[in-house]
Amino acid sequence: MLVGNVAYAQFGRVQNLSSFDERPIHFGFYLGVNAMDFGFRFYPAPIAQNPVLQMPENAAIKNKTSEYYHNRSIRADVDPISPGFSVGIVSNFRLAEFADLRITPGMSFGSRQLVYNDTINPDILSGLGTNGLDEKSYLNIPSTYIDLPIGVRLKGKRYGNLRPYIYLGGTYRIDLEKKRVAERVFHMYKTGTYVDFAMGLDSYLQFFRLSTELRVSFGVDNLIDHNVGTNENRIPYYGFAIERLTSNVFSLVFYFE
Numbered sequence: 001m002l003v004g005n006v007a008y009a010q011f012g013r014v015q016n017l018s019s020f021d022e023r024p025i026h027f028g029f030y031l032g033v034n035a036m037d038f039g040f041r042f043y044p045a046p047i048a049q050n051p052v053l054q055m056p057e058n059a060a061i062k063n064k065t066s067e068y069y070h071n072r073s074i075r076a077d078v079d080p081i082s083p084g085f086s087v088g089i090v091s092n093f094r095l096a097e098f099a100d101l102r103i104t105p106g107m108s109f110g111s112r113q114l115v116y117n118d119t120i121n122p123d124i125l126s127g128l129g130t131n132g133l134d135e136k137s138y139l140n141i142p143s144t145y146i147d148l149p150i151g152v153r154l155k156g157k158r159y160g161n162l163r164p165y166i167y168l169g170g171t172y173r174i175d176l177e178k179k180r181v182a183e184r185v186f187h188m189y190k191t192g193t194y195v196d197f198a199m200g201l202d203s204y205l206q207f208f209r210l211s212t213e214l215r216v217s218f219g220v221d222n223l224i225d226h227n228v229g230t231n232e233n234r235i236p237y238y239g240f241a242i243e244r245l246t247s248n249v250f251s252l253v254f255y256f257e
Helices: 002-011 059-069 237-241
Strands: 025-042 076-078 083-096 099-103 106-116 138-155 162-175 191-204 209-219 242-256
Touching: 025 076, 025 106, 083 138, 083 242, 106 242, 138 191, 162 209, 191 242, 237 242
Parallel strands: none
Antiparallel strands: 025 083, 025 242, 076 106, 083 099, 083 106, 099 138, 106 138, 138 162, 162 191, 191 209, 209 242
């Protein structure tokens, strides 16, 4: 009996919030879980032979650096993928019967754990303790993003109290986290642009619309920063192994509108 009532409510004649999609503007909020990842492209040569390498001006440090990194080809990957969460607000503007403009600013919290194929030189981490570093080959990189997304939701036909959709848009993200340990290993820019793709399902309940969405955000900008001063005693040499670094975010989001 219960299954029959649910099926009738979703696909039968009873429609909740029958005029909801006709509103020119409406608002809401969202909660979500995410997983953050990096995309790497490495220079094929060892660090000491890379074209972007900056050597310290101090002769003693320069000689020590050249000896340590001469034949080292550093590689890294994110392992394992760690869960995070997101929260924000929704502003929805009706464009047409099957299209809405969505502005959904919020914040995302998460981290990435990098595992290296080589131990991290302890000299570049002296004075920092072991915070964020595990067994000299794992590096934890936390992120706290301000998310500024805008995009278009293209909606399908409504079936009872369900309606599928796809979403296309872009996000500008600002990372507020101060990466004290990570910046000794490599430098990253704090801001980046992302291209967003999503698909979801609207569920029209009695008092609100619940939308469940799977979203992928692919970073466009190269986040690795090779422009560090050569007068620093601890230049983040591991960044010079990376030619291109992009950020990717995968999310499961629940919208309440």
